[in-house]
Amino acid sequence: MPTLAPEKKSTRSGRPAPELIFGDLWEFDPAPETANPKLKSRYDLFINGEFVAPKSGKYFDTINPANESKLAEIALGGAADVDAAYQAAQRAFNTTWGRMPGRERAKYLYRIARLLQDRAREFAVAETMDGGKPIKEARDFDVPMTAAHFFYHAGWADKLDYVAPGRRVAPLGVVGQVIPWNFPLLMCAWKLAPALAMGNCVVLKPAETTSITALKLAEIFQDAGLPPGVVNFVTGAGATGAAVMNHPIPAKIAFTGSTEVGKIILRSLAGTEKKMTLELGGKAANIVFDDAPIDQAVEGIVNGIFFNQGHVCCAGSRLLVHEPVADQVIAKLKQRIKVLRVGDPLDKNTDIGAINSQEQLAKITALVAIGVKEGAELFQPACRLPARGYYFRPTIFSGVSMSHRIAREEIFGPVLSILTFRTVDEAVEKANNTAYGLSAGVWTDKGSRILKMSTELKAGVVWANTYNKFDPTSPFGGYKESGFGREGGRQGLLDYCQLA
Amino acid sequence: MSRLPITKTPKVYVGGAFIRSESARVFPLADAAGHFFANVPQCTRKDLRNAVEAAAKAGPGWARRTAYNRGQILYRLGEMLEARREELIGTLVHFGAKKSAAAKDVDVSTDRLIYYAGWADKYEQVLGNVNPVASPHFNFTVTEPMGVIGVLAPNTPPLLGLVSLIAPAIVSGNTVVALASEKFPYPAILLGEMLATSDLPGGVVNLLTGFRQELVPTFATHTHLRAIVGVANAEERRQLKLGAAESIKRTHLQKAEDAIDWFAATAQSLYAIRDTLEFKTTWHPIGA
Numbered sequence: 001m002p003t004l005a006p007e008k009k010s011t012r013s014g015r016p017a018p019e020l021i022f023g024d025l026w027e028f029d030p031a032p033e034t035a036n037p038k039l040k041s042r043y044d045l046f047i048n049g050e051f052v053a054p055k056s057g058k059y060f061d062t063i064n065p066a067n068e069s070k071l072a073e074i075a076l077g078g079a080a081d082v083d084a085a086y087q088a089a090q091r092a093f094n095t096t097w098g099r100m101p102g103r104e105r106a107k108y109l110y111r112i113a114r115l116l117q118d119r120a121r122e123f124a125v126a127e128t129m130d131g132g133k134p135i136k137e138a139r140d141f142d143v144p145m146t147a148a149h150f151f152y153h154a155g156w157a158d159k160l161d162y163v164a165p166g167r168r169v170a171p172l173g174v175v176g177q178v179i180p181w182n183f184p185l186l187m188c189a190w191k192l193a194p195a196l197a198m199g200n201c202v203v204l205k206p207a208e209t210t211s212i213t214a215l216k217l218a219e220i221f222q223d224a225g226l227p228p229g230v231v232n233f234v235t236g237a238g239a240t241g242a243a244v245m246n247h248p249i250p251a252k253i254a255f256t257g258s259t260e261v262g263k264i265i266l267r268s269l270a271g272t273e274k275k276m277t278l279e280l281g282g283k284a285a286n287i288v289f290d291d292a293p294i295d296q297a298v299e300g301i302v303n304g305i306f307f308n309q310g311h312v313c314c315a316g317s318r319l320l321v322h323e324p325v326a327d328q329v330i331a332k333l334k335q336r337i338k339v340l341r342v343g344d345p346l347d348k349n350t351d352i353g354a355i356n357s358q359e360q361l362a363k364i365t366a367l368v369a370i371g372v373k374e375g376a377e378l379f380q381p382a383c384r385l386p387a388r389g390y391y392f393r394p395t396i397f398s399g400v401s402m403s404h405r406i407a408r409e410e411i412f413g414p415v416l417s418i419l420t421f422r423t424v425d426e427a428v429e430k431a432n433n434t435a436y437g438l439s440a441g442v443w444t445d446k447g448s449r450i451l452k453m454s455t456e457l458k459a460g461v462v463w464a465n466t467y468n469k470f471d472p473t474s475p476f477g478g479y480k481e482s483g484f485g486r487e488g489g490r491q492g493l494l495d496y497c498q499l500a
Numbered sequence: 501m502s503r504l505p506i507t508k509t510p511k512v513y514v515g516g517a518f519i520r521s522e523s524a525r526v527f528p529l530a531d532a533a534g535h536f537f538a539n540v541p542q543c544t545r546k547d548l549r550n551a552v553e554a555a556a557k558a559g560p561g562w563a564r565r566t567a568y569n570r571g572q573i574l575y576r577l578g579e580m581l582e583a584r585r586e587e588l589i590g591t592l593v594h595f596g597a598k599k600s601a602a603a604k605d606v607d608v609s610t611d612r613l614i615y616y617a618g619w620a621d622k623y624e625q626v627l628g629n630v631n632p633v634a635s636p637h638f639n640f641t642v643t644e645p646m647g648v649i650g651v652l653a654p655n656t657p658p659l660l661g662l663v664s665l666i667a668p669a670i671v672s673g674n675t676v677v678a679l680a681s682e683k684f685p686y687p688a689i690l691l692g693e694m695l696a697t698s699d700l701p702g703g704v705v706n707l708l709t710g711f712r713q714e715l716v717p718t719f720a721t722h723t724h725l726r727a728i729v730g731v732a733n734a735e736e737r738r739q740l741k742l743g744a745a746e747s748i749k750r751t752h753l754q755k756a757e758d759a760i761d762w763f764a765a766t767a768q769s770l771y772a773i774r775d776t777l778e779f780k781t782t783w784h785p786i787g788a
Contacts, residue, residue: 266745
């Protein structure tokens, strides 16, 4: 039975604040997801509709961050492979995809969405094993949202006259895309679906640590009969990505990743006429006013920062809480994260899975140490972590000031920095005082305040009384150093065409 | 004895005032016949930074104006051009334009202002929308001005090039720091005088004259300029994009080496307005 906590401080009514302490009384039985991810021991490049070995003959290991075991070998693509992929894409654009009526392109994208839905559980398990995210997120968010992106954009392919009223649109040709490791499959869809709907052909490089689901998606492209060369996947690390960016064929480069790498890309392409979309980092403010529904806000704060281990560019990593309710919110938050389940990502009860890589774990660990050193107050629940694999406890810092590095730098992990404010103007000032501008959250019961905050916040996405919601119809992208261009919705399509 | 006419001292319009360069530098301007016409301010990096400061100060107020009000002010700017049509044509002719070409430059510039004035309270209805998300949320996408925009005007047409770049930026609430035609800067001096009498708040449009070589590097690296629009040659484009990388500044640059038809119907566009807008999407749950 759960017990009531010993009496602590009295509330205003004079009664103790009740708190359910479950402790170790109820151990959760393991509830592993057992669907077969149907992994191959070796994954080749996907070029011109076929799986081909890299010209160098080299492969690298991809591991499961939950237990550090090897999952498969991934082809290490080089400049020659990237060139072959671009030649195939150009050929496909000239001979098949670029000439095909939109209604026919649409059918291929619909097919892809349907075939992915058929194999949803298999893909979810593969995504969780390769990237470390909890199976409930891969199953309920990543995979269905990927299918939804293809389904939504499919319907646009024969309605492109409505994308840019007053003007005719035409595809750009061949597009190069580089995606990150936090949503490996979903980012494929965000990048590919609008590009393909508009009639472009693509060379895409998945992230080094998470290539598997992209290559499984290539299997679906084969099953769907997608013409060869329309989509090509070249796997590898930074050098492969640079080859994808700097090849002369692509008319456009789309990149999702860190602001630091985004700037390197901008510099390297400064002398070219390539179009670009950049979806970069963030340090979002999640702002809680004193009239907010506090319990809902606490759930929103938890979802905002601990979703996908905090490996989310739009994560609500700065909590700005109104002074009158700061103590209450922080107390409830601590109580809430004590019962988050950290561990095996394949367990259906897991809330926080594995950190994607050893490198990322080291980065998070270092920034948290800096937070402590700079004087912020650290809180971590005493949860048990698995002996093997890359894990990090959900972490909150209170007493953070604007100048602290943990309030300014993107940590990209399950680490929340808490600041307080007194007035609406101060909240806006603190929220906007960052080079980033990707997203923000507002929690208040007052409608006019929501609309004022939404207007004042310099961010591409504002979640009011909710957080981390996504939809293919809803444009996503940043202000300022969080990048430019939008993904999703009618606005996102325009970034993959030229106006005739 | 014939009367000696009063010559005008050309000054640039910055922060709602007519100023000389802080450096006190000028360069001589000759008319088409090669005769001295006047000294024009040779603006510096410091002038550019001051202009950005003025533009940043004017930004929030201008963006808060109603769309209807911004439309009326752009329309009044068109009225100012029409009223001084003969003077503008005369000036362009004085610097070597044919009478018919000069008239076209002025008339199309005026019409272009009227075109963009009309967009002020309409572009949002075309570019923004409600998104039918698959969850119980009300979700809408609206546009917002980016902030301070750097404008690099082409050499020719001296008036229409400048007007075609400024109008779509300010109609949505952006403020502008523009570098006028290096070769034919005088029409920009006159345009400043019309801006000053068009109810446009000071600082919304700031016009600089001077040398591109001196000023383009600062346009490239100034982090408070959120976007650069205009015309640039290959080397300037490279330089601007390199500088823009440091603050992820948006660049929408047309090639100086291309023959740009500023008189074409496509030279005025809703999508020129879109170039200096950000899209913001707001979510809110639907429930009791």
